[in-house]
Amino acid sequence: MYIYDDFDLTLVAERVAEFRDQVARRLSGELNEEEFKPLRLMNGVYLQLHAYMLRVAIPYGTLSSKQLRALAHIGRRYDRNYGHFTTRQNIQFNWIKLSDLPDVMADLAEAGLHGMQTSGNCVRNVTTDQWAGVAPDEIEDPRVWAEILRQHSTLHPEFSYLPRKFKIALTAAATDRAAVRVHDIGLRLHKNGTGETGFEVMVGGGLGRTPFIGKTIKPFLPKRDFLSYIEAILRVYNQYGRRDNIYKARIKILVHELGAEKFAAEVEAEWRNIKDGALALDPAFVADIAARFRYPDYKALSDNPIELKRARAADPKFEGWFRNSVTPHRTPGYAIVTLSLKPEGAPPGDATSEQMDAIADLADRYSFGEIRVGHEQNLALPHVAQRNLPALWEALDAVGVATPNVNLVSDIIACPGLDYCSLANARAIPVAQELSRRFKSLDTQREIGRLHINISGCINACGHHHIGHIGILGVEKNGQEFYQITLGGRADENAELGALLGPAVPYAEVAEAIEDVVAAYVELRERPNELFVDTVKRVGIEPFKERVYATR
Amino acid sequence: MTAPSQQKLKVQGAAVITANRLSDGAVVYRTAAGAWTTQLADAAVVTGTQAAKELLARAAADENIAVGAYVAPVDVGADRIEPGNLRERIRVAGPTFSLPACIAG
Missing domain, CATH: 3.30.413.10 (Sulfite Reductase Hemoprotein, domain 1)
Structure with missing residues (x-):
């Protein structure tokens, strides 16, 4: 964790006082909306379809358990008991009242959190690898x-x-x-x-x-x-x-x-x-x-301890989760654990206040009080002793964040879309929900292999659809929701933009079209471990196009 | 994308003026009496661009109560007013899925 000094804490506290005054002046009419809007945006406050939305920065995706509890508290006390982790290592609260915002900011400041650099034409929250360090x-x-x-x-x-x-x-x-x-x-x-x-x-x-x-x-x-x-x-x-x-x-x-x-x-x-x-x-x-970045006091442990070996051999469910969600750590005997915020049928990236509190407790118990936020809208516990993985898995499963679908087809990235966002043209979350239901079988997901689906509800691309292996972009045509599909995008060191498959398909058909794309891939790949993006690169988009549009 | 408030105004059918309440962001509608209501049924319905522009101008001037006023299409039935597009249906009814439930108890 990075340890804030008095300068940081003072800066955030002064910002809260300043914003409290600005909100009071706006509510009294002393400031008009044109004057106030840039001020609220500089603190991460947007006005969306149903309410104000507050975006809180999580610099480089690192959170302490205290900070995660503060976010849980904000959700519980001022919002509707949940928050939405975004594609930029931020969290958003969707139902905040302007009149509550000064108190929200004050509560966040106590944990060293704020909304600065999450909006406006400034240098935004700087992001990095969620496994940094x-x-x-x-x-x-x-x-x-x-x-x-x-x-x-x-x-x-x-x-x-x-x-x-x-x-x-x-x-x-x-x-x-x-x-x-x-x-x-x-x-x-x-x-x-x-x-x-x-x-x-x-x-x-x-x-x-x-x-x-x-x-x-x-x-x-x-x-x-x-x-x-x-x-x-x-x-x-x-x-x-x-x-x-x-x-x-x-x-x-x-x-x-x-x-x-x-x-x-x-x-x-x-x-x-x-x-x-x-x-x-x-x-x-x-x-x-x-x-000022403090690293945990790791114990001298060995990789692959007996507790882990036994659990892997004894429980296929644990083994499936381990293979999917646990990643090697630079320190022997430790592991990085990804927590999927993509359970079947749920809005991608959402976590309830109870889940956030429970994850904070588990971070204290198993990860030296530290949590990470990734741009894929999942969380991670970065310092877990491998011998504790079986106990941690049971606890994570109990709070619904141990779905072993990380990097698989149901680990979908989606923006809030038209269900929340005033800029959107089409919904994104319901499309993600429908896809995650259609691909709910973990056996099927494992057989498909690594496949990233990214969904944006408008051209602003908060769901990063251009760099999804399969990208889905919602557009509006004559008042109806349609979706353009792109294939072959990737966000990694070989980043590429996806190629447009063909005409947009209506809302009712988009999930089926994606199923067609995936079925075509399974037939076209040269070997089981040829990734979707590699198959697209090798064969081009034509075979996928034929499959999707043959009956449309 | 361009928000409705920033689009060129062209009203073909029935419409209402909608905005978000300043204090909490709640969806509100302009009434014939020049007030704001959270009930679409109580909104003033206008037809045509000119009437919509006039109502919008008065509503927009009332920005210390409600902000971001714009013209929204509606369908007027015999006994009720319905939102005229998906965006407005979502603004009335909320997101089209269940909000996250309490899992951990």
Whole structure:
């Protein structure tokens, strides 16, 4: 966990007092809506279909048990007893009253939580690998760098009114679990030829109306230049970004229109002016930030202890969950456990206050009080002793978060869609629910193998449909919900955008169409472990198209 | 996407003015008396673009009670008013699925 200091706590507390005053002035009519809207957005407060929605930042997806309990409390006291974990390592509450919001913010602040950088045209909550600090395949903990960016960007006056929102993601692992290539800036920690660790810098990735995979403009950026180079990118964007047209305002359009080379040259020119100034990172400062990430006091344990072996041999249900939801840890004798928030027929990413409290208790008991939030809308316990896995599994199963479907076809990513969102054109959650019911058989899911379905209720793509192995985009045609299907997208280190399968299908047919796609894949794959995306890459989309549209 | 409040106004059938209540975000409708109600049945129904524009202008000026006012289509039956599209049906009735239940007790 990162330990906040007095500066952080004071900043959040002052923000609460400021927001309390702003809300009071709005409710009294002293501020009009035009004046108030940007102020509430700067605190993560949106107005949705039925109510205000509060988005709370979970920096780099790391939560303490105390913080998770605070979120459970917010759900219970001020909302409808649940929260929705999003695709950006945030949580949203959908039924909040404006008049309650100052108290909500105050309760969150007591746990070091807030809604800053979850809305508005600023640098948003910086995201990273949910297994940061514990993944065996990472070269160092990327959260240190996410935290440096958080500190630098929070309330930064120069970057609080960017042309549009700005999303940064980091990874330090061989496998990209943070989808860095589809962010405004993606950063990949790696070693160069001399063994020095630095960053590959990618810019101009993004989804939404005009999706792009980010372009690498700096193959290797030394650590000392981390802040100055990112600041140079933001300055170029701030200067040239299209403020005249909201649909062209993201940095991806600027990079595309200028070309990556010219954009990089602009950044280099700006960077030359600032790289040796105050933003050059002193290793002592970085070490200080790193020292505030406290790691558990792991015991000296061995892998594959007898308790685990016995449980695996004795209980096929436990074995199935273990194989699906438990991942190797960098420390011997420990494991990372993913908690599926995708039980059959449930809205993806939702957790009740009771579940959050129970998970917080289990984190205290089995994971050194720490929980992680992933962009796939699942949670993880990052530090579980392998000998405790059987007991943990029983406890997780009792609260409904041990469905062994992680990375399988029913582990669906979906935005809130038209059931909540004022921007949506079509529903996303009911489509996910129907698919999870149709693919409820775990045997069938295991036979299909890894397959990511992503659903967005509008072109803004909060469900990241472009990078789903199967992407589903809701559109409206003459007042009816239709769904475009894309195939072959992926969010990992080989990120690609999916290709459009064909004409959109109506709501009533979308689940059946996806079943057709999956059935075609099972027939087309060369071998049982050829992934869906690899089959699509090998055979193209035509065979899938024929299957889906033959009878439509 | 473009929210209804930002779309070019063109009203072909019956319509009401809807917004969200400032204090809690609840869905409200403009009444003929110039107040706001949570009941669609009590909303003022207008027909045609001009009438809708006039009612909308008065409603929008009342933003200290309700915000984000826009024109929403309705179907008017013999004895009741129904939302005219899925978005408005959801605003009246809530999400189209059961909200998460208490699992852990």
